[in-house]
Amino acid sequence: MKDHRVGCVLVPLFPLAARLRSEPDLKGEALAIFEGNGNVARIVAATLRARKAGVQRGMTLAQARGLLPRLGVRPRDACCERAAQESLLEVAESLSPRVEDAGEGLLYLDLDGLERRFSVNGGGRESAEHRIGGALIAAAETLALPARVGIAGSKLAARVAAEGSDGPTVVPPGNEADYLAPLPLSRLAPEAEVVEALHRWGIRSIGDFARLPANEVASRLGNDGQQLHERARGLDRRPIIPRHPPPSFQEGLELDWPLVALEPFLFVARAALDRLCRRLEATGLGCARLDFALRLEPSGYDERSIALPAPTREEKTLLTLVKLDLERRPPGAPVSGFTFAAHPDRPREAQLTLFGPNALSPDQLATTLARLFALLGIDGVGSPRTVDCHRPERCTLAAYAPPPPPEVRSSPTARNGGGLLAVRVLRPPVALEVLVDDRQQPVSLSAEPAAVSRESSEKRSRTAIAGRVEVASGPWRVEEGWWTEDAVDRDYWDVELGDGGVYRIYRDRSSEAWWADGIYD
Amino acid sequence: MALHSTTLRIEQLLGAETSRILTRARDLRRDSGRDLLPTTLTPLDHLLAGGLPRGQLVELNGRRSSGRFSVVLAVLASATGSGEAAALIDLGDGLDPQAAAEAGVDLSRLLWARPRRTQQALAGSELLLHSGFPLVVLDLGNPPVSGGRGSEAGWMRLARAAAARESALLVSSPYRVSGSAAATVIEAHSARPRWQGAGASPRLLDALTPRLELKKLGGSPVERSARLVLEAGGGRRGGACPRPPLEVP
Numbered sequence: 001m002k003d004h005r006v007g008c009v010l011v012p013l014f015p016l017a018a019r020l021r022s023e024p025d026l027k028g029e030a031l032a033i034f035e036g037n038g039n040v041a042r043i044v045a046a047t048l049r050a051r052k053a054g055v056q057r058g059m060t061l062a063q064a065r066g067l068l069p070r071l072g073v074r075p076r077d078a079c080c081e082r083a084a085q086e087s088l089l090e091v092a093e094s095l096s097p098r099v100e101d102a103g104e105g106l107l108y109l110d111l112d113g114l115e116r117r118f119s120v121n122g123g124g125r126e127s128a129e130h131r132i133g134g135a136l137i138a139a140a141e142t143l144a145l146p147a148r149v150g151i152a153g154s155k156l157a158a159r160v161a162a163e164g165s166d167g168p169t170v171v172p173p174g175n176e177a178d179y180l181a182p183l184p185l186s187r188l189a190p191e192a193e194v195v196e197a198l199h200r201w202g203i204r205s206i207g208d209f210a211r212l213p214a215n216e217v218a219s220r221l222g223n224d225g226q227q228l229h230e231r232a233r234g235l236d237r238r239p240i241i242p243r244h245p246p247p248s249f250q251e252g253l254e255l256d257w258p259l260v261a262l263e264p265f266l267f268v269a270r271a272a273l274d275r276l277c278r279r280l281e282a283t284g285l286g287c288a289r290l291d292f293a294l295r296l297e298p299s300g301y302d303e304r305s306i307a308l309p310a311p312t313r314e315e316k317t318l319l320t321l322v323k324l325d326l327e328r329r330p331p332g333a334p335v336s337g338f339t340f341a342a343h344p345d346r347p348r349e350a351q352l353t354l355f356g357p358n359a360l361s362p363d364q365l366a367t368t369l370a371r372l373f374a375l376l377g378i379d380g381v382g383s384p385r386t387v388d389c390h391r392p393e394r395c396t397l398a399a400y401a402p403p404p405p406p407e408v409r410s411s412p413t414a415r416n417g418g419g420l421l422a423v424r425v426l427r428p429p430v431a432l433e434v435l436v437d438d439r440q441q442p443v444s445l446s447a448e449p450a451a452v453s454r455e456s457s458e459k460r461s462r463t464a465i466a467g468r469v470e471v472a473s474g475p476w477r478v479e480e481g482w483w484t485e486d487a488v489d490r491d492y493w494d495v496e497l498g499d500g501g502v503y504r505i506y507r508d509r510s511s512e513a514w515w516a517d518g519i520y521d
Numbered sequence: 522m523a524l525h526s527t528t529l530r531i532e533q534l535l536g537a538e539t540s541r542i543l544t545r546a547r548d549l550r551r552d553s554g555r556d557l558l559p560t561t562l563t564p565l566d567h568l569l570a571g572g573l574p575r576g577q578l579v580e581l582n583g584r585r586s587s588g589r590f591s592v593v594l595a596v597l598a599s600a601t602g603s604g605e606a607a608a609l610i611d612l613g614d615g616l617d618p619q620a621a622a623e624a625g626v627d628l629s630r631l632l633w634a635r636p637r638r639t640q641q642a643l644a645g646s647e648l649l650l651h652s653g654f655p656l657v658v659l660d661l662g663n664p665p666v667s668g669g670r671g672s673e674a675g676w677m678r679l680a681r682a683a684a685a686r687e688s689a690l691l692v693s694s695p696y697r698v699s700g701s702a703a704a705t706v707i708e709a710h711s712a713r714p715r716w717q718g719a720g721a722s723p724r725l726l727d728a729l730t731p732r733l734e735l736k737k738l739g740g741s742p743v744e745r746s747a748r749l750v751l752e753a754g755g756g757r758r759g760g761a762c763p764r765p766p767l768e769v770p
Contacts, residue, residue, distance in 0.1 A: 357605040360653055368652035375645055376636055384618035384633045395618050402630045405604040412561045412599040418750030419562045420624045421729055422591040424615035424663070471716055473724040494726045500711045501585040502726065518617075519663070520714070520729060520753070521590040 003173040005111040005129070006240065008150045008158035009092055009136055011084075014105030015076050016045035018084035021144040022077070022253050022271070030055075031072040032064055044076060079252035079339055084145060086250065087279050089243065091139040091147075094282060095132065101243045105145075108155050110240050126170055133168020143278065152176055154236030160187050176234030181207025188232060194225050206232045248291070248341040251276045258297040258334030262326055265335055270319050276342050277313045286311030286363070288345035290318055295337035302331045309369055309401060310362035311345040317370040318342075324373055357405045369400060390480045391488055392504070393425060393517055421520055423504060429517040430465055432505060441472050442495055442505065445516075465516050467497035475507070494520070558656060558689045561599045561625075562592065564747035568735045569705065572599075575655070576687040577739075578680040580699050583709030585663060588731035589693050590615060591624075591751045592709070593658050596691055598625035600656040608632040608649045612642045613662015623754055638668030643675045650682035650690065657683070661694040676702035706737040709749075728752045 011017045015033045020026055032046040032055055043064050046055040053068040064071055081104070089107055092099040098110035115128040118135070133149035140147035150161025152171035157179060161169040171179045180187075183206050185195050203209050210232040218226040230237065251272040259265045280287060288311045294302040306321045348362040372381045382397030435444040446466040474493030481487045490506040497503065504518035559572035566572050573579050573596060583589040593609070600607040602625055609616060614635050622628055632649070636642040642659055649657050676699040683690040692699055697706070710732045717725040734746040 357603065357655065358653070360606050364652045368648050371648055372634060372645055375641055375648070376634055380635045382633060383631060384616060384621065384628050386619045386622055386628070392617065392619075395616070397633065400632050402606045405606075410603050412559055412602050418564070418728070418752055419591055419595045421588075421726075421751040421753045422594045422620055422624060423617055424590045424613065425617045427614045471714075471724055473716065473726055496714055496716075499585070500713070502714050502729065519585055519615075520726070521586055521588065521615075 003153055005115075005173070006152060006155050006158045007092075007096070007109045007111045007132065007136070008152075008155065008162040009088060009107050009109070009140065010148050010150070010159065010162040011088065011105030011140070011145050012148065012163075013045040014084070015081060016047065017105065017145055018081040019074055019077060020047075021084050021087075021275070022080045023074075024144060024271075026072065026074075029072050030068055030070065031074065033074055033076055034061055035076045074256070075254070077254045079250075079254055079337065083251045083275070084143075086246065087143045087275070088140060088145055088147065090249075090279055090283055091136065091143065093245070094139065095136065098240050098242045100240045106159070108158065108240050110242075111151060126172060129170045130168055133170065137168065139282070143275070143282075152179070154231065154234060155238050155240070156180070156188070156231045156236045157234060163187070176236075177210060177232075178234075180232060180234060181205065181210060185209060188228060194221055194228055197221065210234075248343050249276055249279050249287075250339055250341045251279075252337065252339030254295075254337040255335070258336040260334050262323070262330075265326070265338075266319060266323055269322060269338065269340070270315065272338070272340055273318045273322070274315045276340055277315045277318070280313040280342060280344060283344070284346075285344035286313045286347035287318060287342035289343040290321065291341040291343070292322065293339045293341075294331050294335045296331060296333040297336045300333070302333075304329075308366055309399060310366040311347045312363055312366040313347070314363065314367050317367045320370045320374045324370075324378070328378070353405065353407055355408045357409050359405050360402065365400075390478050392423070392478075393427060393429070395425075423518040424521040425518050426516060429515040432465065432514040432516055434505070434507070434514040441474075442469050442493055442514075443472075444468050445495065445497065445503075445505070445514075465497070465501070465503060467499055467501075469495045470498060471496040478506075556687070558596070559599055560592065560596050562595050562749060564749050565592065565595075565707075565733060568707070568733060568745055568747050569738070573656075573689045573691060574705065574739065575689045576684045577704035578676070578683055578690045578692060578699055578702050579705040579707070580692045580694065580697065580703040581707045581709060582694055582696055583731065584695060584711055586714070586729060586731075587709035587711040588729050588733075588749055588751050589695075589709050590660070591729075592749075593660055593691065593693050594621055594624040594626060596656070596689075597621065597631060597658060598627075600689075601627035601630040604630070605655045606630050606632070607656040607658070608634065608646075608654045610634045610636060610642050610646050610649070610657065610659045611662075612636055612639065612667060613660060615660070615662060639666055639671045640668055640675075642668075643671050643679060646679055646690070647682050650679065650686055650688050653686055654688060656689045656691070658691045658693065661692070661698065664695040666694065666698070670698045673700050673702070676700060680704070703737065704740050706735075708734045708736055710734065726753045 019033055030047060030050040032043045032050050034041045035044045036042055041061045043055060043057055043059045050068060050071055055064045055067055089099055089101055092107055092109045096109040100108040102108060114132055118131040119128040129151045133151055136149050137147050148162045148166060149168040150158045152158040152161050153173055153176050157171050157176040160180060161171050185198055185204060185206060188206055198209060214229055217229045253268060253272060288308055290306045292304055296302055304325055306325055383400040385396045385398045387394040387396050430447055433446045434442045437443050447464055472493050472495045475491035478488060478490045478492060489509040492506045495503050495505055502520040503516050505514060505516045507514050556575050557572035558575060559566055581589055581592060597607050597609060607630060609631060611633060616633060618628060634645050636645055646657050646659050680702040712730045712732060714729050715727040717727045729751045731749050732746055733749050735743050
């Protein structure tokens, strides 16, 4: 029968490791993570520097500060820990499809069949498993998580092995009972009440317990004791329960003090987005939609969603979009925490063609669009679209998402001799004073001096239109929407002025005002 | 280095006739005409010896009604019509999507950016060139240009970005702005428009006939000119149904 192999990945002092992953600047400082409020707040983990000064798990904050007055403290952050746990699971899932989430920096993965992928010429199964362990530790290190790995035939033996040294620890197949035998009983299941009973009986090591007769253990300690006895003998029948991957990748942080200004928020958000992008990259995915929730002071949440033109894992792009969104719609209250959730999708690959024009890289396009939005605003960039109406000034913008290029480049057809005359639209139209003759044809134009707004007056001064009309062609009537308040009723002329310019002007029939709204150019 | 030594070895084996037998891939590409973007305007293509050169900054100058914007639309129509993506940086905010579609521009492939100042326009153009757009058109609108002429260094950077990505870059402005960064300079001179009808009878705008004068080509000064005919289409009223002029009582 084939030996079943289980890997265990364990991050020691997980609450601290998760916090340091989110705030890497604190590495090397004397820092402690506490749980609880007020007088019942207890230390749950501390850095080496703090431990050297005597700070231990279970101390109150006052006790710890008594030992080390300059001790930095942080509360446990569920958001950080969840993100760190997710990233650890993703590391394991990059190697094995069956990964069990055992919570708080602990996971199990099924290693069956993996040794063939990691074996090299002349190396046995054990060396392959060492390489698997090394790969897991290295991958976790890239995510700033110091992991330990144990590999054995059962979950218990793998976990106990993972608690050992910093490098991967491999228990050879069939040696689980021998490996566990000298270890203290507390390593079997630290929280089990059965262990306390065994202590009272004078049993100190796992080996002592394993040597007890199975029937006697079952009759005295019940089902729990029987299962523990089997594990002590290296028979761990608990299967790996694979987890369902969550629909989104999440990163976030609870802030020590609320932030009011945008810049400091973007500083901490950048680090979270960077971690998010690294996780997406590790799984070969991109962010198609970014949801983020801001925890506001004193209460409440502000939830937002940003859809991306193409899946991306560029931190700069995501940060720019977050910045734009917050600038456009500020949260209105100090922010005391945030969570980013990236909804993943496969990045689009540009299909290269042999004979057609090259497509734009979707990743690069998404980044460029985000930067253009930042530069020109959301309304300043897009793909122009026609509007089904007769008003010449009509225009609308759609999101820019060009279709894939054709497989074969088609040659443009040359126009014999010339092309189509285009109109350069004047936005907004320029107000005119127009003199007309007996037949109501314009004979002279000048730009109206009165200004409606600052912006329009600026544009008017730029577009000085004045002179004697050499030729006038018109009128053409444009009448639209008479049943609405925004009705249009205009008579249009094409006029050539003495300066050689050809303009499109109109008389608004409802107000009798004259406007120029285009230049033939 | 390995390629160079291999080429030398082949040349030794084949002798002096090598240059006639061996062709570099990049020379093939040049021969195939892919380094030029035809404008579909025959007189302009003749002036430019085939079309807009890719990887260079081409500047087109002209006053009002000199046909500058029509050339811009023709170039955009040519690029998007052949399946390429194109970008229009429209400082004057003068694009009419309906007119562009009638001129043959594939709007789904066109990115329209509307900056407010020259500096924004230059920065936006540089971003688009670096992202690999095969054609970027920067139209500075009518004089005076909002935000001034831009810095010489900015135009040089733009020209370098176009060269690095081998993109065609057309700058349409009312007067010279890009200085020595422009490898090709064309001036468009307006002429009297052509009208249908004469005397007291109703008139109809028929065409503009600007004269295009090539001042610089590939960095060298030249003197060539051609007449361009830009015919007024039926949809110039901006989508309204073309109809004969009304007799106003």
